[in-house]
Amino acid sequence: MAGATREEKLHLAREEGAPEEWASYLEDDDVIYATTQIFDALADYTRFRILGALTTSERSVGELQRLCGVSQSAISHQLRLLRDRGLVTMRREGQRSIYTLADEHVATLIAVGLEHAGHWPE
């Protein structure tokens, strides 16, 4: 069942799982799925650096390209994903597209992740 959809997995779990053994906030699979999607967005080296760069300041695609050291196309593709996942927002400013962290949640997650990875920004 390599290609099992989330719905299929959920069905199995509901068949066999005993609800009361779960923390209540783990019962809503839509929330779980949404959460994994956020973690997934943060789980790539390039995307993480993009988001990290945006914690300092909003930036254009060109700036991000220079800071992250990957091609314009690659940056753009990843920004698209981050935008679709709701982690960043974009606005046009002349020829440029300016990207911004969608909200403080993102910065918080980055900070918590870094902290738990063994580094404590003081």
Place this chain on the structure above:
Amino acid sequence: MAGATREEKLHLAREEGAPEEWASYLEDDDVIYATTQIFDALADYTRFRILGALTTSERSVGELQRLCGVSQSAISHQLRLLRDRGLVTMRREGQRSIYTLADEHVATLIAVGLEHAGHWPE
């Protein structure tokens, strides 16, 4: 450069990036990489549910299998990954292997993630 290693990407970034534009805690790429590895561990539906189940209590492989509704093999493979990434620890107890969250950091990340995905466990 689809198969670019982290080291290659880093090299490019170091060539072109202006260090002072980055938050200091984003300069250490080993930490960034470690962080993405943690997020990656949390970014899969099955693994997230395994970890979620472990927030309530330590559990055997069989329990996790039942709770998560996936095959014993699949659970075991994912537990191996979580163990390698340092998110869970394991001890033998008779025939069973008992898995436990490695530390509070993991539970914190789960909580923060869930919270930011739109659900607030009160």
Place this chain on the structure above:
DNA sequence: CAAATATATGACCACATGCTCATACGTTTG
């Protein structure tokens, strides 16, 4: 020790992912 139970692991496979390359789109400028 043989059988039963619980878990781990390797080979393999379908699908996802992150990049490149080429090209299209949108905006400003001459």
Place this chain on the structure above:
DNA sequence: CAAACGTATGAGCATGTGGTCATATATTTG
């Protein structure tokens, strides 16, 4: 409007990933 610049996007490709299936490895029990 044409050229230049900045950004977005689709196709295609190599690699990674998560599962299955078969099998191996403990550990307890008769």
